[in-house]
Amino acid sequence: MAASLRPLFLAIIPLLMISSLIRSSECQGLGFYWASPEDGNLADICNDHTNGSYEYVAIACLNFTGAISVPPYCTTLGPDIDICQGLGIKVFLSLVGSPDLSPEYVLGTEGFICNEFLNDSSGPSVLGATVNGTDFHFRSGSNNSLDLLAQALRDNCILDDKKVYLSAAPRCQIPDYYLDAAINTGVFDYVWVQFFGDPVRIGPGNRQTQVNTN
Template structure:
């Protein structure tokens, strides 16, 4: 890909807006730009981060809160902007649950100069962990203009995976405005990349209820491929606070991704086959309740059920997934035998087999050997294809719960799966 093709972009925008007009929603659909990168190594290359103000506000209803001194709180009230003064912040007393709830309530925060310095002392690191540390507003600036600037700003940040998405418009905008926003977003992102356009694998444009991804999912399912939604991961801040919280999350997942109904399903009418638990932080409590609630929802009349999988680390028991797996409700467990030197293959035959046999004892359907698809996919644990097929698989394939090999990830798979699949 050498540059953004204007005609193709206009055609994509027209298709999205026409589809939105044909199927009127009770809300305005957001239009998202999704980007896939190539020739980047998140483990070694410098991770970039940058923000750009777009010509037009993509999400007018984006919720912003002002953490202000008396003057800014008064100004916020005049323009109908939510605000909190220092006394309200003090009442939160660094309570993690309250700060997390605050971070979830708003898309972005602004703060007066006198307040922003006190944020770590008043709220702790919660807003920063959620990626929502406030933007400074001075008294020389118009608060209303700053709010509009915040709503028009999008951020590109490379994390652990080579894909990202940003809101670039909505279906209530003129097509010309969407075009201008997309063009600026793409050109800005390309300027951040070390090899510019040579690092861009693909660009997708979709609306909240767009058909593009849902058609791909359904095509895979017709071929017998199970498609699951993975929750958790190593980035961000998350966790379950109670059994009620678990039930609410289960209901959300069911209605928005699985067999339930919702006016704003992110993947359109595609019905995913299940949920993958990749829990790597936030405590171990209540994930077992989430698993039970999801399985129970899958028993509803007319439902195809809900598959559950988990991706624990190989040290046993897993710090976060262990309780959920012990419910006996999981169909697949793909154990990560990498980035864990005491139990991965390179630890030696004895240590590896001991860990494998321990995982065979858990009350789950099938156990998969999780490996990196290339040296750059993980810090440690890569096993050359020839070694895997000749030395490792013969040791584990006879296990009663052996399910196969899980690879992290498709992006790093440059022929590795082709080399091993007939042996798996």
């Protein structure tokens, strides 16, 4: 009987360790993704976070489909961004859409992002407030030169008054077609994996399943 219970006991130990870590962390380090006003008022979300658990928010406000553009509803987010940052929440500019960058345009794109969204001393931001960093969140288009853009943001966007953060949001399949090369540069401060709406490889034979958060 004792021998038969040993595998069960060994299996329970990691679960107890994980449970202990979860309780001790008190859900610190959570973030959320804001894609449009349909997700709610940004300032209200930051103000309503429970026990200060949110530390990050990524706002989808720079679209790389065709000419790089900022959705009109993002240009009035300045006061909301200030409120979130005042609560200690880091705000990331999420780069979305269908990019098709060439190496020749990387430095110009990096300079635009750095000066218009991150640099407090370069004048009013397109958003009405500067953000803490950039987030790579691509699901279509080309993966050309995204690694060069990530490297350029790390190497060239150096501000005296604050650290510039970089994050990436790959899908859970490895490798992520769009972000793998960029992540492999090693320049990202955060990588948050998106498990929703994506087929996942699990178990022997790489069986496919669908993760559904509903």
